[in-house]
Amino acid sequence: MTPTTSLDIPVIAIDGPTASGKGTVAQKVAEHLGYHYLDSGALYRLVGLASFKKGISTASEQELAPIAKNLSVIFQGDRIILDDEDVSDQIRQEEMGRRASEVAIHPMVRQALVTRQRAFRQKPGLVADGRDMASVIFTDAVTKVYLTASAESRAERRYKQLIAKGFSANIQVLLQDLRDRDERDANRSSSPLKAVEGAHCLDTTSMTIEEAVNQILKWHQVN
Numbered sequence: 483m484t485p486t487t488s489l490d491i492p493v494i495a496i497d498g499p500t501a502s503g504k505g506t507v508a509q510k511v512a513e514h515l516g517y518h519y520l521d522s523g524a525l526y527r528l529v530g531l532a533s534f535k536k537g538i539s540t541a542s543e544q545e546l547a548p549i550a551k552n553l554s555v556i557f558q559g560d561r562i563i564l565d566d567e568d569v570s571d572q573i574r575q576e577e578m579g580r581r582a583s584e585v586a587i588h589p590m591v592r593q594a595l596v597t598r599q600r601a602f603r604q605k606p607g608l609v610a611d612g613r614d615m616a617s618v619i620f621t622d623a624v625t626k627v628y629l630t631a632s633a634e635s636r637a638e639r640r641y642k643q644l645i646a647k648g649f650s651a652n653i654q655v656l657l658q659d660l661r662d663r664d665e666r667d668a669n670r671s672s673s674p675l676k677a678v679e680g681a682h683c684l685d686t687t688s689m690t691i692e693e694a695v696n697q698i699l700k701w702h703q704v705n
C-alpha cells in the first residue's frame with residue numbers, strides 16, 4: 483500500500499484580482515467542506531507591515547526576503563498575531579494592501595513564502611486564495627478557479643468593506659488604486675496573476691456570494 487502524502491490532500495485554488503471577493507468566497511467554501519483555509523495575501527500584507535514597522539522600503543528585496551522567511555506569525559481563527567501583537571485590523575488597511583502588492587513583485591520574497599504556504603495543506607483538504615495558488619504553489623490543485631468582477635464593482639465592494647470596518651474611504655481613489663494593483667499583479671515577471679489552463683473562470687460582477695460559493699462547490703464535486 484502506498485503511504486498517504488500531503489499530495490493526496492485535495493486543494494481548491496482560487497485566484498483572481500484584488501477585491502474580487504476571493505477571500506469571502508474561499509472562506510465559505512472551506513467552511514462548507516470542513517477544509518482548512520489559506521489567505522495567502524495576508525502573508526504579503528504581513529511582510530508589508532513588518533517591513534513598515536522596521537522602516538524598510540518596499541523596494542529593498544535584500545532586506546525584505548529575510549523578513550518574509552522569518553515572520554513570527556500565528557493564525558488563530560480569524561485573528562492574526564505577529565510578534566505577539568494582534569495585527570488583524572492593521573494589515574487590512576489600504577496602505578498595507580498597497581505595500582503588500584509592492585513587496586510581492588520580488589522573487590526572493592515570493593520564494594521565502596513558498597514552504598509556509600504549502601504547510602497549510604492538511605487533511606481533510608485546503609481552500610487557498612491568492613494570485614499564484616494554481617500556477618505556482620499548488621499546481622496539482624484538484625479544482626482551480628479564476629474569480630473576477632468588473633473594476634467598478636470591485637471598487638464598490640472594497641469601499642463597503644472598509645466603511646464596515648470603520649475606515650474612511652473614497653471610491654474614486656480606490657478605483658485608481660485597484661487599477662494600479664491589477665497592473666502590478668498582472669505585469670510582474672515573477673508569478674504574474676493569470677488564469678491557468680484548466681481553471682474555471684467565474685465573473686462575479688452580478689452574482690451573490692452564495693451563487694459563487696455554490697458554483698465552486700459544484701465544480702469541486704465533479705472532480
Ligand code: CDP
Pocket residue numbers: 499500501502522523524526527579582583584586587611612613614615663667
Ligand atoms: O485583498 P486583496 O485582494 O487586495 O489583496 P490580498 O489578497 O490580501 O493580497 C495583497 C497583495 O498581495 C495583492 O495585491 C498581491 O499583489 C499580493 N499577493 C500575491 O502577489 N500573491 C498571492 N498569492 C497573494 C497576494
